[in-house]
Amino acid sequence: MATQHRYVMPLIIALAGQKGGVGKSTLAISIAAEWHRRGVRVLLVDADDEQRTAVTWAEVAAEHGLDAPRCVPMGDNIRTELLRVIGAEQYDVVIVDTPGRVGTRTTYALGVSHVALLPCGPSGPEIWAMAGTLEQAADVAAVTGLEVAILITRRQPGTVLGRRVRVVLDDDTEVTVLDTELDQRIAYAEAITGGYGPTTYDSTSDAAREVRRLITELEARFEVQSMTVSAMGRRVARRLGLTNGRKR
Numbered sequence: 322m323a324t325q326h327r328y329v330m331p332l333i334i335a336l337a338g339q340k341g342g343v344g345k346s347t348l349a350i351s352i353a354a355e356w357h358r359r360g361v362r363v364l365l366v367d368a369d370d371e372q373r374t375a376v377t378w379a380e381v382a383a384e385h386g387l388d389a390p391r392c393v394p395m396g397d398n399i400r401t402e403l404l405r406v407i408g409a410e411q412y413d414v415v416i417v418d419t420p421g422r423v424g425t426r427t428t429y430a431l432g433v434s435h436v437a438l439l440p441c442g443p444s445g446p447e448i449w450a451m452a453g454t455l456e457q458a459a460d461v462a463a464v465t466g467l468e469v470a471i472l473i474t475r476r477q478p479g480t481v482l483g484r485r486v487r488v489v490l491d492d493d494t495e496v497t498v499l500d501t502e503l504d505q506r507i508a509y510a511e512a513i514t515g516g517y518g519p520t521t522y523d524s525t526s527d528a529a530r531e532v533r534r535l536i537t538e539l540e541a542r543f544e545v546q547s548m549t550v551s552a553m554g555r556r557v558a559r560r561l562g563l564t565n566g567r568k569r
Contacts, residue, residue, distance in 0.1 A: 331364070331412040332543055333403075335434040337419045337427055337454050338441070344474040346374035347509050348440050349418040351532045352539070354518025356414055357390040359536075364406065365392040366417040368399055368430055374513075375418045382516035389516065399429050423453040431461040436543055439496075440474040443486040448493070455496065468543070472535070473502040501535040503528075 336349045346369065353365040353375075367375035379392035395402045399417075407415065417434060419427045431437055437458045441451055451471070458469045471494070473486055490498045503509075504527070512522030519528040 331362075331407055331415045332436070333415045333417065333434040334436045334438055334539075334543075335417040335419055335427075335430045336438050336440065337431065337458065338439050339421060339423050339450055339454050344442075344503070344509070345421065345440050346372060346418050347513055348438070348472070348474065348503070349416050350375055350378050350513055351509065351519050352536065353390045353392075353414075353416045355520045355532050355536050356416075357388070358518070358521055362411060362413045363390040364410075364412045364415045365390050366399070366403065366415060366430075367392060367394045368396070368426055369418055369420045370394070370396060371420060378513055378516060381514075385516050387516050387521075389518075397426050397429065399426065400433050403433055423457050427454075428457060428461065431458055431467060432465060434467060437461075437467055437469045439469065439471045441471050441486070441490065442475045443473065443477060448486070448489060455494065468497075470497045470499055470542075472499045475505045476502050478504055499535070499538055501531065501538050503531050503535070506531075 334352075336345045338345050349365065353363050357363045365375050365379070367373055369375075373394065375392050376394050379389055382389035393402075393406060395417075403415070417430050419430045439451060439454055439458070441447055455469070458467060461467045462469060471490055473490070476486065487498060487502075490496075506526075506528045508523060508526045508528035509519055512519045512528070515522065519526065519532050523529060
């Protein structure tokens with residue numbers, strides 16, 4: 322009987338959105354830092370060459386001697402670059418911070434990802450601005466099986482907008498809206514400015530609790546440890562050239 326192999330690759334999550342200020346880079350760093358703190362092997366990819374927020378954050382962390390996940394910049398050749406990096410070193414999760422615009426690099430990043438996480442702020446213009454990203458992600462999903470989820474960020478507690486944003490997203494989109502919501506908090510900016518993640522800057526803060534709640538939800542929805550490639554995974558693996566890659 323022929324031997325059957327299961328191919329293993331990291332879970333790849335792309336943070337995408339064309340509206341600046343929704344906290345895409347902050348979210349990418351916060352997620353990567355918390356998973357790293359938990360002992361998950363994390364690679365943080367900075368594909369936003371206009372900002373390079375993640376790369377700068379990693380440099381600040383290194384300057385202060387802080388423990389942080391590996392962070393690498395990547396460009397339009399992200400498919401080949403990512404294949405090279407994850408082929409040389411084993412990771413459980415890859416977090417990709419995409420450019421804040423709809424373009425070919427974001428398409429390439431979504432094309433090699435298993436999950437697209439779209440942060441959305443609590444206002445009409447921010448919801449409207451997601452239309453292009455949602456359409457782009459849907460086009461990729463039709464080919465690769467990409468899973469798409471929206472995360473409400475920068476929510477203002479106690480406001481009408483804060484309460485209404487989820488209702489609007491649930492009514493106007495067919496995409497999963499995560500249960501976790503991140504409020505507008507200065508602790509996010511303070512932590513990242515110092516080279517920390519919110520959970521390592523002040524583990525008792527509300528921001529830290531929100532990030533831990535988000536990680537728990539992501540772990541419940543998506544496999545975080547070494548991913549067995551099936552249906553969706555095989556399609557992504559073929560696009561990455563991993564159909565004869567590492568085996569378990």
